[in-house]
Amino acid sequence: MHEGRVIILDEQTGQPSPNRQWAGGLQQLIEVKEGLEPSDRRVILTRMSYQRFFQRYLRFGGLSDTAREAAAELWRTYRIPVISVPAGRDLHRLRHRDRVFTTSSDKMRAILERVIEIAGQGRPVLVAAPTVETANSITECLAGQGIEYYDLSTAEPVEVAGILAAAGRPGAITVATNMNRVGIDIIPSPETVQRGGLYVVIAEPHESQRADRRLSRRCGRGGEAGSHESFASLEDSMVAKHGGFALKVASWLLPIAPEVGRWVALYAVHSVQRRVEQDNAKLRWDLLIYDRETSKLLAFSGRSQ
Secondary structure, eight states: OBTTBOOEEOTTTOOEETTOOOTTTHHHHHHHHTTOOOOOOOOOOOOOOHHHHHHTOSSOOOOOTTGGGGHHHHHHHHOOOOOOOOOSSOOEEEEOOOEEESSHHHHHHHHHHHHHHHHHTTOOEEEEESSHHHHHHHHHHHHHTTOOOEEGGGOOHHHHHHHHHHTTSTTOEEEEEOGGGTOOOOOOOHHHHHTTOEEEEEOSOOSSHHHHHHHHTTSSTTSOEEEEEEEEETTSHHHHHHOHHHHHHHHHHHHHOHHHHHHHHHHHHHHHHHHHHHHHHHHHHHHHHHHHHHHHHOGGGOOOO
8 A cells, every 4th residue: 555545566677557446446445445535447448459559650660688498479469560780889798507407495595595695796686586585585694694785676667777777786685576567787896897796696597597687787888888687497387387398307316317307407497588579479469369369359449450
């Protein structure tokens, strides 16, 4: 609840979504439960997918450092090509090898050790989580050790710019969810650049490899030095749900043959990401086809281009 209103928080970013409401009277029911005056119910006149909405523009485009991976879907949906633009400066971004663990507790301990180590070197650290729940687990571990940190996942919008301005200082630790939606970079101070720049820790694999790469590129964005490292466990929700046979083999191998088990586990993680990416792309395409067919039956919804 914020300023006498019930506001939905985005599960992925933790940011408030004041223009969203639960449907079917659920919003008003929660408001009454919280002792507030129920708001007016919104009436849905028509529905439109994001894909069909953007197709109505005569001209539109965008800029993304991971658009190349989505080139096929962008062409199929919007008939717009993707053009690669070379970097204006040489990149000095260092990637450490991915780390994978059997249990989430082992992974959290390793993340905590790495964060303490890097922050102790006078470098800023960004710990990126896919959901607010994972971010809360990380902040609880940091708070349990008496470590100071900035938490972007629960920060008010007016506080975000101030937190990011301080996040580039020596030894600063910042926990965030889906930094790509914030729209503001963490700029390391000259002192921290000399020590290696911003260190990005991806605490859990996202549902797409593009999201992981987008987060890893939060370091070294201006050609300065930076590093990133990814952590995963066989108990992470996405991996445990879709891991299949490779997950069982990895869980058996990791204790007895760690190096072989690591490669099998990473294969399982990356295979799951690719499968989930493909499933989500299919869902978006099916939604667009359904939206087009529905628009033909509803005269007031307009014509698709």
